[in-house]
Amino acid sequence: MLPNLDLEYFQYLHFYRVPDDHKRGYEESFSPRLVSIGQLHHGKPHLQHMESYKLRFLDSYIKRMGCDFSLEALTTFAMKWINCKLPEDGRNISNDEFVKMMLLDGAVVVEVLLIRSDIRSIGMNKSLLVVMNLTNGIEEDLKHDMLLLENQLPLRFIEYLLSFLSEPITIYKLLLDNFNFGFAPIMASSNSFSTDFGCLSFVELLRRMITGIDKKIQCHGDYIQICCATQLLEAGVKFKGVKGHHFIKDIKFSNGELLMPPFIINNHTETLLRNIIAYEKCSKRNEYICSYVMLLHSLLDTVKDVDLLVEEGIIVNHFGRNEKVLELFNSFYTVKLEKYRSDDFYFHELCNALNTYSKSIWHQWKAKISKWKIILMRDYFSNPWTVISVIGAIILLLLTIAQTICSILSL
Incomplete structure (x- = not known):
């Protein structure tokens, strides 16, 4: 079932330009290294080398598509997005170029995510990696670029492209395969995370996957400093x-x-x-x-x-x-x-x-007693011979004390 391209979705679709004061000193974490995705970094000179390779990604994507692909529906989606809330410096692009950008960038995202897919029938053509000389380092750069807040496509558009694959796979499954940060699966049976969870981009969905929070929760107060x-x-x-x-x-x-x-x-x-x-x-x-x-x-x-x-x-x-x-x-x-x-x-x-x-x-004393117990067990009771030695030493000490007392009493 194809994702619903309803108008309500576009009312909430909003892509952001990260403020300069937030980037300062850490520009590398917010800037694409290799590829522009979406409108905000489109046309940047240092990203032009990748533009010719985008056509090869698109060709690889088209070869794996089923028979239901609709260029008309794709164009309709792209034209709706062009009217969404974008920073002013992200709007200087013609309608035709915008549709082309959407399709090329979408194909890059899908194909890069499929590199690590464990489903062989839709896994990325390895010969494409060889032709493009996509080493592991370049693959890492591509994934870095896909995590940037300013380098995003609508999540529903990516789901739309995935729905045409001969063997459809969810965006959630692909994100787990590619960006594993140790947190557990959420509703893995869902077909549309843009619909079910209201997520508009990768960044938002990954945030949802890490927090496990699917609705706004009232936070409790100010930041409190604690000990290390x-x-x-x-x-x-x-x-x-x-x-x-x-x-x-x-x-x-x-x-x-x-x-x-x-x-x-x-x-x-x-x-x-x-x-x-x-x-x-x-x-x-x-x-x-x-x-x-x-x-x-x-x-x-x-x-x-x-x-x-x-x-x-x-x-x-x-x-x-x-x-x-x-x-x-x-x-x-x-x-x-x-x-x-x-x-x-x-x-x-x-x-x-x-x-x-x-x-x-009280808790501090309990901790010290527990620490002393650990030291005793580690240094003095780690094997039977040390236990026997300690017991022998205690007996000898007691006998010495008893002998001393008897000597004093006999005086």
Whole structure:
């Protein structure tokens, strides 16, 4: 069934230009490296080399299409989008060129996503990769470009192109194959995420996949600073990576245990997080991802904090040394994030509970006793011979004390 190209969809379709103050110092995370997708970066000189290759992507896409393809419907969709809310510098393009751009860029997105598809019948023609000399590095650059807030096509248009494949596949399945950040599948049986979840672009759908939140939830208050992970551990807080189907919304603090779903850190993480945060700022949506980054920024003060979260399965590091993970989250300067809407911190109550728990003298003493027990078990009771030695030493000490007392009493 083809996605419905209704007029109501276009009333909410809005693509954003990231403010300069948000880009400053991190322009690489917001700028396409190789290919323009959509109108905002169309025609940029440093992206022109890829334009000739777009025709090869389109040819590959056409060869795998079924018999229901409708150029007329595609043109109708493109012409509706040209009247949508776009920054003024994204409108200088003729109608014919706009339709051509939509089809070429859409084919690039579909074909790049299919590179990693595990469905052989629609997997990308590997000979195309050879002809275009698309090495893994260039494939990574293409995926980087697809995560940019300013480099997007309407999600429903991509779903529309996918619907013509000889063996249709959902955009959700392709995003899971290509951008795995460790969070669980949501409603994988859905055929249209632009319709079912109101997602307008990749950035918005990926945000939905990470947070697990499908509707606006009232956030609880201002940002609250907490101790780093190792300090919380010393204060009695336990950390646990929750396996299974969990999202950011499932982060909880209960009975002295902070439960967090695993988050995979890889080469795309910084680009994704920065662009989702920019989306939340521009769209005035609840700042769920911004809140999550601020939470991790608070927890990660030294490499030892990263080591702890990696050990507990909360961070899965595919990025390199743990020092690089620390540098990544330190680069998300908390004050800069906080200044946007400090009253929209999703983890206000959780951080408040963590602070209350960690300041308790009783919990601090319990943590120290537990630490001493671990040291004793590790250093003195790790095998039967050390246990026998310790018991022998205790008996010898008791006998020595008894002998001393008897000697004193006999005087």
